[in-house]
Amino acid sequence: MASPIIVSIPHQLGRAEARRRIEGGFAKIVNLLPGSSAAPNERWDGDRLIFSVVALGQTVSGVIHILDATVTMEIELPSVLRLIASGLKERLQKMGQLLLTKK
Structure with a gap:
């Protein structure tokens, strides 16, 4: 199997606020995948969101x-x-930064 796409996004929100924003914006992240049709399977394990989706x-x-x-x-x-x-990684980076920008 090929190596995963890894995107790292720094933030200044603290863990709890970053998690809240990821929870609220996860649908936007999934919508970046072309042809994503069904609702994703998602499960939180502490501060890790484990998911799968069909695209x-x-x-x-x-x-x-x-x-x-x-x-x-x-x-x-x-x-x-x-x-x-490569295009997906760029879009994920931008979406993540939008979600995690301090407001």
Whole structure:
């Protein structure tokens, strides 16, 4: 299996507020995946969001780690979706920064 897409986003919100914003904006993150059709399976384990979603008929899985000053996303793409990996990584980075910008 290919290595996951890893996106690390620094923030100044603290762990609790970063988690609240990721919880509230997770649908926006999933919508970045092309052809995502069904609701994602998601489960919190402490401050880690473990998820999977079907995109273009393929299962995409990942983990979002919420830390005090950083949120890290690790997303496993099936080989057919690896072609979009670089563009997806950029879009995930931008969406994450929007969600975690201090307001």
